[in-house]
Amino acid sequence: MEQQAGIREFLDMLKRLSDAFGVSGFEDHIREIVLDFLEPVADELWVDSMGNVYAVRKGGRGEPKIMLDAHMDEIGLMVRHIEKNGFIRFLPVGGWVDYVLPGQRVRILADDGSLVRGVVGVLPPHILQGEERRKSPSIEEMWIDIGASSREEVENLGIRIGSPIDIDRELIVLQGGKVTGKSLDDRAGVAIALEAFRNVEEHESTIVLTITVQEETGLKGVRPAAYTIEPDLAIELDVTSAADVPGVPEYKQVSKVGAGPIIKVADGRAASGLLPSRPLLKLLEEIASEEGIPYQRAVLPGGTTNATAISLTKKGVPSVVVAVPTRYLHSPVELMSLNDAINAARLVKAALKRVNREWYEKNLSWKRLKG
Numbered sequence: 029m030e031q032q033a034g035i036r037e038f039l040d041m042l043k044r045l046s047d048a049f050g051v052s053g054f055e056d057h058i059r060e061i062v063l064d065f066l067e068p069v070a071d072e073l074w075v076d077s078m079g080n081v082y083a084v085r086k087g088g089r090g091e092p093k094i095m096l097d098a099h100m101d102e103i104g105l106m107v108r109h110i111e112k113n114g115f116i117r118f119l120p121v122g123g124w125v126d127y128v129l130p131g132q133r134v135r136i137l138a139d140d141g142s143l144v145r146g147v148v149g150v151l152p153p154h155i156l157q158g159e160e161r162r163k164s165p166s167i168e169e170m171w172i173d174i175g176a177s178s179r180e181e182v183e184n185l186g187i188r189i190g191s192p193i194d195i196d197r198e199l200i201v202l203q204g205g206k207v208t209g210k211s212l213d214d215r216a217g218v219a220i221a222l223e224a225f226r227n228v229e230e231h232e233s234t235i236v237l238t239i240t241v242q243e244e245t246g247l248k249g250v251r252p253a254a255y256t257i258e259p260d261l262a263i264e265l266d267v268t269s270a271a272d273v274p275g276v277p278e279y280k281q282v283s284k285v286g287a288g289p290i291i292k293v294a295d296g297r298a299a300s301g302l303l304p305s306r307p308l309l310k311l312l313e314e315i316a317s318e319e320g321i322p323y324q325r326a327v328l329p330g331g332t333t334n335a336t337a338i339s340l341t342k343k344g345v346p347s348v349v350v351a352v353p354t355r356y357l358h359s360p361v362e363l364m365s366l367n368d369a370i371n372a373a374r375l376v377k378a379a380l381k382r383v384n385r386e387w388y389e390k391n392l393s394w395k396r397l398k399g
Contacts, residue, residue, distance in 0.1 A: 038223060038370055041065065042207070045215040046199040051104030051192040052121050052245045054137060055079055058100045062218065062239045069226045070237075080253045081239040085225065089232040092388040094380060095259035095345070096225060096235060097250060097334055098217035098266065099243030102210065103358055105134065105172075105193035110183065114176035116146070118193060120167060122244035127164040128359045133196035134172060138186030145196055146174035195360040205366045206285065212362040214243065216352050216369055217265035223373040224380060232384040243334055250334040254341040261308065261383070261392055262347040263376060264335035267364065268292065268328050270353035282329075283353035286365045288322030289372035292333075292349040301332030302339055305346035307391035312348060315378045321371050324353065346392045350376055 050058030062081050066073055070083035081100075103122030110116055116136075130150045135143040149172070150165045172193070176182045199209030218239055225237045236257050241249035254262070272284040283290050291312050295301035316323040339347040350372050355363040 035366060035370065038219065038373075039201070039207070039366060041222065042216065042219040042369070043199040043209075045218055046209045046211050048215075049135065049137060049143060049194050050100055050102050050211065051137075051194050052101040052242045054192040055100050055241045058215075059239075062100060062222070065222050065226070066237070076252065076256065078249050078252060079241045080249050082253070082257075083225065083237040085228070085231070085235045085237075087231040087233045087235065089385055090234050091232075091385050092260035092383065093234045093236060093257065094383060095238060095254065095257055095262040095338065096221055096376070096380070097238045097240060097253070097262060097264050097338065098221040099214045099240045099249065099334055100218055101241050101244050101249075102194065102213070102215070103244045104195075107136065107187060107189055107191040107193065109189065110179045110187070111171070112179050114174070114178050114182050115149075116172040116174065116182065116187070118167070118170070118172055121192065123358050124167070125358065126167050129167065129170060130165060132360055134193050135196045136172070136174070136187050136191050136193045138191065139188070140186050142186070144174055144185050144187060146172045149173045197360045202363070204286070206363055207366055208361050208363040210360045210362065212354055212364055213267045213357055214265070216267050216354070216364060220350075220352070220369055220373045220376065221265045223370075224376040228377045228380045231381050233380065235380055240334060247332075247334055247337040251337050251341070254338045254345065258342055259338075259345055260388060261305070262335065262338045262345050263308075263379065264333050264338065264347060264349045265372070265376065266333045266349060266351050267354040267357065267362070268295075268326060268351040269331070269357055270355045273355060283324050283326045285353050285355055285363065286368065287324050287353070289368050289375055290324045290326045290351040290353055291316075292351055293325050293327050295328040295349070296332040296336065297330050301328075302335045302347060302349060304335070304348040305392065308346055308348040311382065311387075311391075312350065312375060312379060315382060316375055319374065319378055321375050323371075323375065326351070
């Protein structure tokens with residue numbers, strides 16, 4: 029019963045985070061939810077000028093300083109033009125694949141903070157011929173219809189050029205403990221970070237949790253966050269591709285949903301993202317084995333995370349990524365296993381307890397050889 033209650037509590041938190049509006053650069057709504065979760069447990073709590081959230085838990089000895097990070101923003105859209113007849117043209121914010129957008133319901137953030145609903149429209153097949161009927165439309169050929177009949181009607185609702193747009197989807201539970209919704213990238217990472225941060229006990233280190241902005245548009249928020257904190261090491265929480273679906277050869281599947289959280293070995297094209305700290309990688313694998321936590325090693329051939337930026341901050345920060353395998357990334361129906369996410373939180377919580385001053389000095393600290 030206690031385990032079921034824990035799963036339900038985690039699911040409720042994940043749903044609240046996933047359903048919230050939080051397109052890159054417009055994270056106000058999701059930030060308030062994050063602050064609600066952190067206020068009761070943080071020893072220190074603040075928000076910087078970019079909108080990043082910082083929460084501190086002080087350990088028994090105060091060192092080393094561990095940065096635990098996840099990004100709160102999601103990919104979205106932005107109003108680029110309002111037609112005279114009330115149709116809205118838009119641009120992507122972050123990495124969309126155009127063909128997933130037609131027929132989606134959307135929410136536009138108005139000037140007063142309200143959300144105005146609409147749909148993404150394209151030409152119907154009945155009036156298309158030949159190749160036009162078979163090809164996938166581009167964003168240039170799409171529009172948003174909120175039911176308005178004029179530009180003035182749209183503008184009177186507080187919608188204008190630059191207004192952000194997200195997908196109108198709610199997180200739901202599927203079979204086998206799977207969930208699907210928008211923005212699991214990276215609200216799943218946020219939920220895992222919150223779960224580990226709020227529940228870790230008897231730790232010696234200082235844990236600084238950062239929930240950062242604008243990852244999807246260039247790893248932006250985390251750069252000043254890491255520069256401000258100057259951590260001794262970092263653990264990044266994110267999702268990564270699970271292509272365990274029909275038509276994908278096994279060697280290209282990256283990871284599998286339900287097989288446990290991922291400890292990333294490399295990411296970015298030609299390993300140009302993060303090559304993780306080997307001592308941290310080894311520690312996480314040892315903890316997983318000792319705690320009976322299933323896990324996967326994964327190499328992602330494209331895409332990276334905030335850990336890439338963190339690792340290159342100031343004197344360099346040994347970093348590692350724990351991720352949740354997720355199907356259909358950067359779509360309105362991202363899909364993951366609750367068990368994978370909960371096991372990721374277990375793994376991170378154990379690591380936060382295990383990293384103490386002795387372990388850090390033995391494995392990660394600078395070693396002066398002369399002079």
